[in-house]
Amino acid sequence: xxQCFILIIVVALSNSFINTQEISTQYEPSAAFPxxxxxxxxxxxxxxxxxxxxxxxxxxLSLNPDGTWQNTSKMVWKFKYITNGTALQDEx
Numbered sequence: 001x002x003q004c005f006i007l008i009i010v011v012a013l014s015n016s017f018i019n020t021q022e023i024s025t026q027y028e029p030s031a032a033f034p035x036x037x038x039x040x041x042x043x044x045x046x047x048x049x050x051x052x053x054x055x056x057x058x059x060x061l062s063l064n065p066d067g068t069w070q071n072t073s074k075m076v077w078k079f080k081y082i083t084n085g086t087a088l089q090d091e092x
Contacts, residue, residue, distance in 0.1 A: 029082075053079050057077075059072040
C-alpha cells in the first residue's frame with residue numbers, strides 16, 4: 001500500500017512538471033513564430049522593442065582613431081524573444 005501511494009505521488013508530480021514545461025515555453029521561438037512572441041506579462045520595456053523583432057540587413061560604420069571613416073561592413077542583425085517572451089536577445 002505504501003509503495004502504491006508513493007507511485008501515485010511521483011506520477012502526479014511528473015504530470016505537474018510536464019504541464020509547467022508546456023506553459024513556460026509557449027512564447028519561445030517555434031516553427032510558427034521563429035522569433036518568438038512577447039509574453040503579455042512581460043515588462044513594458046520588452047514590448048517597446050517589438051518593431052525590431054526579426055532579421056535586418058544593415059551596414060556597420062566605424063571611425064578610425066584619426067577621425068576618418070572605415071569602409072562599411074554589411075551585417076545581419078537577428079532580434080528575438082527569449083525566456084518565454086519576457087526578454088530579448090540580439091545576434092549579429
